[in-house]
Each structure stands twice: as C-alpha cells, then as structure tokens.
Amino acid sequence: MAADSAWHYQFRIIMLGDSTVGKSSLLKCYTEGVFLESTSQTVGVDFYVHFLEIKPGLRIKLQLSVTRSYYRNSAGGMLMFDLTNRVSFESIKKWHQEVMETVKPYHVAFVLVGHKSDLEAERKVGQKEAEKLASSLGAKYIETSAKTSQNVKEAFQTLTSVIYEALESGKMRPNEQWDGVKCKLPPEAQPKVQEERRKKKCSC
Template sequence: MAVDSLWHHQFRIVMLGDSTVGKSSLLKRYAEGVFLDSMDQTVGVDFYVHFVEIEPNLRIKLQFWDTAGQERFRSVTRSYYRNSAGGVLVFDLTNRASFENIKNWHQDVIDTVKPQPVVFLLIGHKSDLEAERKVGQKEAEKLANSLSAKYIETSAKSNRNVKEAFQTLTLGIYESLKSGKMWPDEHWDGIKSKRPLITQPEVPAQGKTNKCWC
C-alpha cells in the first residue's frame, strides 16, 4: 500500500511571514530533518508533506504551503489562504520589523474569503541567536494572545522546539475538528478525512466558555 494512502486526516497549513525569517528552514528541518546554512528565497510557493501519528493508529498527513515573503508574490500566495486549516506566523527574533509585520500577515488571512476559521500558531524563530534578540518573550506572548494563537520559540539550526511547534498546531487543528469548529467539506481543501468523527457539538452561546489556542 502506498505511503500516501496511509492517513486518516489531511491538514493543509500555510507558512506566513516576512522574507528571510526562516520559514523554509523550519519546514526543511521538520519535514526532512536537514538544516542548511544558506537557502534560496522562496519564489511564489513551495510545497512540503509530512506524516505524523498524534494518537495510536491516528495518522495525519500535513501539507505545507511555504509562501514567499516578498510583497510582489502576495497576489499568488493569497490564493492558498482560503484552503488552509492552519497558519504558522513566523518572525525572526533578531528582526524587530518582522515581528511588527505579523499583525499584517494575520489580518491578510482573516480578510481573505474563507468558509472556515484558521488555527494560528506564532513562532519566534532563530532562538539560537539569543545575543541578537530584539523581541522579548513576554511581548511575543502578548501578541499571540491577541491573535488567539499559541506562541513558541524555535531554531531550525539547533532543532529547538521545531517538532513541538508543528505538533502544537496539528493538535490544535485536530481539536477544532473534533469539536465541530472545523469540518471536512468537498468544496474546501483545508481538511480531508477518511475516518468518520464523532464531533462534540458547540455549546450554546449563553453557556459557552471561551477557549483559544493562546
């Protein structure tokens, strides 16, 4: 049986952030276990696939769209937003401007017509360059909270928290799927499922408690 057929759910995830923050390095480290000191800037969109088992006998296929950070490619990359279940917002801990632009990347996705919500994760990358840090952890956590996202600091070079970051996002999407906040739809490619789910219905508004991935 082909490896590609051995999955129960498929999640599409889009990588977002300024050019040179290390989106491609993160994905290459996670999906291929490789770190390259020098990588060409992404032109348009690159594609990665990774399989992960988040529970015994529950295999998830992750499809990653690695988008270019340059403004001239924005019209191309926007077309991938609406078919994504997850969004990874990446900034460079040594580059203040890349952090300040995160809200713009987040809003760009929110403003794109989408049939379903997106589960976001905020990543502060290049944590191995601690001496050059320009963004504090508490400040980044505050931003993540305002975006209803979890926050984690990573380094593709040292492999710090790379697996943990993508596992956090994968579990977030899966919980949204189980709770009924997200669902497979033949007209939407963000989530595909081969295994039926017994979803937990949403609690009525008057009795609902707020829950966010922050």
C-alpha cells in the same frame, strides 16, 4: 514512511511571515532533518509533506506550503517572525489579517513562532511580549531554531493539535469546497462532528 494512503486526516498548513524569517529553513528542518544555510530565496516547492500521529492510531498527513495562493485552502497558519528582527515581529498582525480576510468563512488555527532562538545575544523581541501578541490573536507561542532543531517538531505538532481540537469542537470540519482538511475516517469515527450535525437538523 507509510504509504500516502495510510492517513486519516490531511491538514494544509501555510507558513506566514516576512521573507527573511526562515520559513523554508524551518520546513526543511522539520520534513528532511537538514538545516538550510542560505535563506535568501524560498525553495521552489509548492508543498512539503510530512506524516505524524496526533494520538495513538490517528495518522495525520500535513501539506506544508509557503505559497500565498494556498491561503484560502489552509486549515492552519504558522505565523513566523525572526527573534533578531523587530520589523518581522511587527508584521505579524498584517499577515494574520491578510489570511483572515482571505479564508472567510472558514476557520483557521494559528500558532505564533519566534524563529532563530539560537541567536539569543541578538534578540530584539522578548518572550513575554511575543506571548502577549499570541494571546491577542488567539494563538499559542513557541520559539524555534532550525539550526539547532529546538522546538521544530513541537511547533508543527502544536499547530496540528490546535487544528484537530478545532475539528473536535466543531469550529472546523471537512468540506468538499475547501481543501484545508480532508478526512478518510468513516462517519461513525467522527462522533462529535456527527452529533453537531444531528442537533442542527433537529432544531426547529
């Protein structure tokens, strides 16, 4: 892994969902490549850190947390439910609303994750139903399994891409009063954000 200084953007991502959906398992699988057998308690770690390249030459540092106190300073939210537990699916709108009310006026990108896809025989939530909910929340949907590693990398890459797209479109931008996104790129390397700022200054 490269040195901590070798990143261009830092994104904070909050893991959201009921206590039994496997948030810590998914994080451990993604950041350490291991499957956490016991999921009765969340591991007492504030942040997991992972690096990835969103596109060639653009390095992203992810700070991943399950701690509610980080709601306001998160650029992305991974809304998780257990595919074998319908109650956890029905809680998603509550988690989404809770974050939306906390982060105002900042924009947050979401991905909906149906976890424990390896337990297909015990499935209680259909894919089409989950996709419909994701669409209503303006989120993409993906099914994962920390046990088999199915789509684990893809889930985090998808959310990272959605955050980056929000930056490119101007919906989201680094802010000194907000820790959701940090940027080390020089201004000239942020053309779209800079262009939007110039337009606002010129409007009269």
